[in-house]
Every structure is written in C-alpha cells, then in structure tokens.
Amino acid sequence: MDVTSRDVVLFDFDGTLANTVPAIARTARRVLLAHGLTDETIGDIMRLIGPPFPQAYSLVYGFSPEEAVQITAEYRAIYTTLGVEGWPLFEGTRELLEDLRAAGKRLGVASSKRTTLVRQALADNDALDLFDVVCAKPSDDEISKSQIIDGALSELGASPDQAVMVGDRHNDAEAAIQSGIPCVGVSYGGATKPGELEAAGACAVASTVDELRRILLG
Secondary structure, three states, X not given: OOOOOOOEEEEOOEOOOEOOHHHHHHHHHHHHHHOOOOHHHHOOHHHHOOOOXXXXXXXXXXXXHHHHHHHHHHHHHHHOOOHXXXXXXXXXXXXXXXXXXXXXXXXXXXXEEEHHHHHHHHHHOXXXXXXXXXXXXXXXXXXXXXXXXXXXXXXXXXXXXXXXXXXXXXXXXXXXXXXXXXXXXXXXXXXXXXXXXXXXXXXXXXXXXHHHHHHHHO
C-alpha cells in the first residue's frame, strides 16, 4: 500500500521513535529477579515490550493484578530516573520528523506508555514540539491501543483514511487495522521477531529509519 499521500502519521514510542528497549528490559529484569523469578523463568523478556504496564506482568508472567501493580511501581521508581539515556531517539529520527512536518504532515504519538512518561521522554529529547498530539495512557486503567489511536485521530480531527500508524510490535499493527488505518512496521527497535509485523498485517516493514522515510515520503 502506498501511504505517501496520507497526511497524518501516528508513531508508537517504545522501539519506534526511541531506543527504549534496552532500558525497559534491564529495569524489568532487575525488578522481576527481586520478586523471585530467575533468568530461566524470565525467559524472553522482550515479551513485555508492547503490552501496557501493569497488565503486561500478568499477561506474560501470570502475576495477580495486585502484584503487577506493585511490580510496575517498583519498575517506574527506577525507570523514571534514567533520563534521556534511557529513551534516546533513534539516530535520524529527528530529521525524519522534521522532514515529515516540512512536507505538511501532521504528527502524533499513540503509545501504551503512561502519558506523563511519553511527554517527559519527548521533552528530554527536545522533540515534544514536533508533534501535534501526544496520546497515551492517562492512568493504569486498561485501555486498548486501538482506543488510543482513535483518540489521537479524534484530537487531530482526522479520519482513518487520512492516517497511517508506525509501530514495532504486532500490537501496533493489529490495533491500527482495528482502527481502520494501515500500519508501517519498523524492525530496528530490538523487540520485533522475524515475520511478526507482516503476520500482524503491516503494509510494509522498514529495517532502518532511512527506509521508513522512503515509505512515508517516497
């Protein structure tokens, strides 16, 4: 699908705009070990990347909702102190965002991360003003990624046929399709399994930021 004519581009945050996967994985592993898991029982910690916290800890590791809330609180107590070193933009991302804006595109973030964390991370990267809207989770109450995407479109006054989503996990592609918009996948974030995005319905997959630029701008 040619998405170059779509004038609204929504981005996931973790693993798409910012290289957060190493810090998320490292911090989550530290907290899970403190809660009695071993490296063996933790296994593929990348399973935590994509689903929202605290629900992800129940989904992936079977913790009760109460335990998942506690683990998330301990995780955030560490993660929120990391600063920009924990969430740097991928190389070339700022230039891509500037090029998209110069081409007349409206930009938004649609993330399952907490809104305060997303805005903090964008501000730390001096990138908050590059986006017309930032939609994420206002609280830890369960909300679907599709609802977040719908909220971003609503705030922008845009219809699904004007927009494209960019994300790095199957959750992003599935949610975009549910919201009626195509998803361009990115595989440079470190959490995506081979074939995952294609199987979830992504219309294209970029392995580099430069390739993403070609898909979005032609």
